[in-house]
Amino acid sequence: MTYITVNRISKKFKRRDQITEALRDVGIEIEQGTFVSLIGPSGCGKSTLLRIIGGLETADDGDIRVGGVTPIEAQSDKQFGFVPQAPALFPWRTVIENMRLPFEVNRKGGRQTPEQSEEAKELLRSVGLGEFLDAYPKELSGGMQQRVGIVRAFASGAPILLMDEPFSALDEITREMIRYQLVEIWEKHKKTVVFVTHSIREAVFLSDKIVVMSNRPGRISEIVDVDLPRPRSHELEETSEYQRYVHHIKGLLRERWEQ
């Protein structure tokens, strides 16, 4: 079932006398419970598109529906969980207290149920943080903090997760490890995820669908359905099917870059 429909949206930013055309005529359909990545050159409008889907920015033209309502309505109905580039944890709260935050902020005073609290702990254990429930963010590495941010989004109750380059500040090895943990969690929870990345390998490994965007003004150059088996594990990256997708997307990006 199509859950998010982006229909021919465009967006320009005006700053003093300068107009930047960020997105032109962009359309995507996102099915419920799928993992969709947005990839493209720097400045092509990936974050803008993510923010428009999440109701944090409005489009100039076109229409977006999220489960039949506008992004702003979906946002006030707490449909979105955001995972930004840097982990947004409160330093004065422990890990487990940070996990409770979405419930306190979003649920109009509603409390996390004991089942939800148990699920939060289970998610933390699944990313190797079972020993750190009572630690403060400053006692964790950057990669550990980002893992808290990711599992918190999964534990938040929001059906749609919007992730804006959540691994960009991590070193290559940590990034790879968290990617494997993310795929495992996602395959268990099957939330609808829109994920912005610069990494072709990461996009192919994680996604059901990859939206390849061209240089500014951001347009869609191709939407690639990734027909690779799940569950996905690191052995997949050695297969020729996986390599073929990587090669294809690399070619699309190179082609657009050279235009």
Ligand SMILES: Nc1ncnc2c1ncn2[C@@H]1O[C@H](COP(=O)(O)OP(=O)(O)OP(=O)(O)O)[C@@H](O)[C@H]1O
């Ligand atoms: N609030 C804003 N005001 C003015 N211009 C903006 C604003 N937000 C984004 N832009 C411009 O819109 C264009 C698209 O920006 P956006 O951040 O969406 O790109 P991106 O593809 O996510 O880039 P990157 O991969 O480098 O993070 C850029 O030229 C940027 O300068």
